[in-house]
Amino acid sequence: MKIIQYIKKLSRSNAGLTKMNDIYITIASNINPVSIFGNPPVEIKFIDRETKKILELKFKHETNGEYRLSRLGPYVRDKNAKEGDNIYLEKIINDNNAINFIIDIDTNVNSTNKNPGWQKYEFDVPDEIGEIEIIEKRKDLIKSVLENVLKSHGYVLGSSVKGDVRFLTPKIKDIIPKTGKGNWSGKESFLFEFNYRMTYINLKFIISPGEEGNRKILTDIVKSLPNSKPAKGHQWLVFYSDSIKVDFLNEKFNNKAELEQIFEELLNRNKAQIEQFEAAIIKEQNNFTK
Numbered sequence: 001m002k003i004i005q006y007i008k009k010l011s012r013s014n015a016g017l018t019k020m021n022d023i024y025i026t027i028a029s030n031i032n033p034v035s036i037f038g039n040p041p042v043e044i045k046f047i048d049r050e051t052k053k054i055l056e057l058k059f060k061h062e063t064n065g066e067y068r069l070s071r072l073g074p075y076v077r078d079k080n081a082k083e084g085d086n087i088y089l090e091k092i093i094n095d096n097n098a099i100n101f102i103i104d105i106d107t108n109v110n111s112t113n114k115n116p117g118w119q120k121y122e123f124d125v126p127d128e129i130g131e132i133e134i135i136e137k138r139k140d141l142i143k144s145v146l147e148n149v150l151k152s153h154g155y156v157l158g159s160s161v162k163g164d165v166r167f168l169t170p171k172i173k174d175i176i177p178k179t180g181k182g183n184w185s186g187k188e189s190f191l192f193e194f195n196y197r198m199t200y201i202n203l204k205f206i207i208s209p210g211e212e213g214n215r216k217i218l219t220d221i222v223k224s225l226p227n228s229k230p231a232k233g234h235q236w237l238v239f240y241s242d243s244i245k246v247d248f249l250n251e252k253f254n255n256k257a258e259l260e261q262i263f264e265e266l267l268n269r270n271k272a273q274i275e276q277f278e279a280a281i282i283k284e285q286n287n288f289t290k
Contacts, residue, residue, distance in 0.1 A: 003123040004036055004091040005199075010105075015081040016073055024070035025087060031120050033059070033067040036091050040067065046089070046103040048075075049135075050163060055103060079105045080183070084113065084232040088197065106163070106197060113229075121199065123249060135198060138248055139163065142196055145259045150194075153267065158191045159184035166191040166206075169278045175285045180208035182236065189214045192274065194263070202243030203266050205277065209235040213289050221280040225273050242270050 008014070008025050016023045027033040037044060040061040045054050058070045069089070081087075090102040139162055146165045147157060156173045158166040166184075168176060168191060178187040189211065193204045205225075207218045215237070222228060222239040231237040244266055252258050 001095055001124070002093045003121075004093075005121045005123070006031065006036065006089045007119040007121075008087050008089070009117045010076070010081055010083060010085045010087055012083045014072070014076070014087070015083055015085060016076045017083060021073075022070050023073035023076060024068045025072065027059075027067040027069060028118050028120075029065065029067060037067075037069070044069075044101055046101045049088075049102050049104040050161065057103075075103070076105065080236065081105050082233040082236065104163075104197070106195060113232075123247075134249070138198070138253065139196070141253075141256070142201075142248060142259060145256050146194055146196075146263050149260055149263045149267065155192075158188055159186040163197070164193050164195045166193045168192065169274065172278050172281045175281055175288070177211065177214050177288045177290050179211035179214050179289060181210045182208040184208060190218050194266075196248070198248045200243055200245050201248075201262065201266060202241055203270050204238050204241040205273075207237040207239075211289050217284050217287060221277060221284070224280070225276060227273075240273065242266065 006027070008027075010025070012018055013020050014023065014025050027037070034040070037059040040059050042059050043056055044059055045056050047053075048055060055075055057072065060068055060070065062068060076087075086106055088102070088104040088106070090104075092100040092102065094100075143160075143162065143165060150157065150165065150167050154170060155167040156170055158168055158173075160166045166188075168188075176191075177189045180187045180189045184191070187210075188208065190205070190207050193206050195202050195204060205222050207215055207222065209215075219237060219239065222237075225240050227242075228239045229241075231239045244262060246262055
């Protein structure tokens with residue numbers, strides 16, 4: 001089967017952070033959008049990768065020459081999208097020519113933010129069980145192996161969903177205040193997060209929406225880390241991240257040892273930042289609002 005993947009970096013208006021009524025993204029004309037989405041205007045049913053809910057979007061060609069995918073407002077707002085996040089659009093063509101469209105949103109994986117506003121990839125993968133099942137099985141394996149790697153290092157798992165694994169160190173798991181107002185089930189105000197898709201994995205230090213005094217302490221700590229960057233968001237704050245580009249659909253990643261090697265590499269090269277953050281949290285523990 002063939003997978004055509006289009007990745008678009010969201011602007012403020014794309015993420016639904018302005019007063020625009022119709023939220024849409026522009027599809028780069030030089031990728032031949034008609035060959036992917038069909039002859040506009042056309043309505044396309046997308047499947048959300050995480051929830052499996054159906055989202056009906058409209059692909060159209062404007063009089064100014066732009067190709068747009070519209071009706072994204074409810075989706076990006078439900079996902080708490082922010083400027084700089086990536087939206088993933090995939091067209092899956094099975095060997096029997098059956099077609100599915102997949103949609104997903106995740107944060108920008110390039111911590112320098114120098115990557116282009118859009119990217120396009122094409123993959124050919126075996127068609128025995130279907131692309132969605134292949135990716136879901138691979139993501140389940142990634143999650144399982146990653147959780148085991150973190151446990152082997154003594155870390156404590158936090159609120160997670162498919163597509164990410166969050167954790168804390170044992171020394172700060174009871175210090176980090178549970179004053180978060182986001183969608184984390186444990187209401188943690190901070191978590192380390194391994195986030196993965198089929199083309200990358202990254203490690204982020206995430207401050208959740210919530211009690212502002214705690215967010216200020218956490219922000220000052222993370223911003224003091226080497227290689228921290230200004231955060232683009234206003235609710236979910238990420239001042240530090242590191243990533244590795246990797247093709248998780250490659251057959252070699254059926255081998256758990258190959259996955260462990262990637263996870264160990266990313267974890268070990270950020271160990272000093274994790275320990276520095278831990279030490280600062282312990283020092284500030286009496287200043288948090290519980």
